[in-house]
Amino acid sequence: MADTMTRPEFELAAHLGVAGVATALAPATVERWREADPGWKGKHWAYTEPDDLGARRLHPVNLTNRTNVQS
Numbered sequence: 398m399a400d401t402m403t404r405p406e407f408e409l410a411a412h413l414g415v416a417g418v419a420t421a422l423a424p425a426t427v428e429r430w431r432e433a434d435p436g437w438k439g440k441h442w443a444y445t446e447p448d449d450l451g452a453r454r455l456h457p458v459n460l461t462n463r464t465n466v467q468s
Contacts, residue, residue: 399430399437399457407441407460416443416458430457 402410410416419427419440431439437457444453 399434399459400443401461402441402443402458404460404462407443407458410443415453416441418442419457422455426455 402416407416419442422442427439430437434457436459438459439457441458441460442455443458445456447453
């Protein structure tokens with residue numbers, strides 16, 4: 398399932414090299430993600446936070462103009 402990021406979060410992540418546009422990915426990756434997650438808009442990706450071993454993985458993300466406010 399695609400995560401959601403705000404545009405400022407994405408721009409910072411892209412600047413740091415841990416996010417980007419889907420056109421930078423192999424077409425097979427984009428196709429696989431679209432099949433696995435129909436809710437993904439097919440435009441952006443990011444790395445996950447490091448797991449217990451320090452590994453990051455590519456995953457699909459959608460951008461939003463709003464931040465989630467939790468009460």
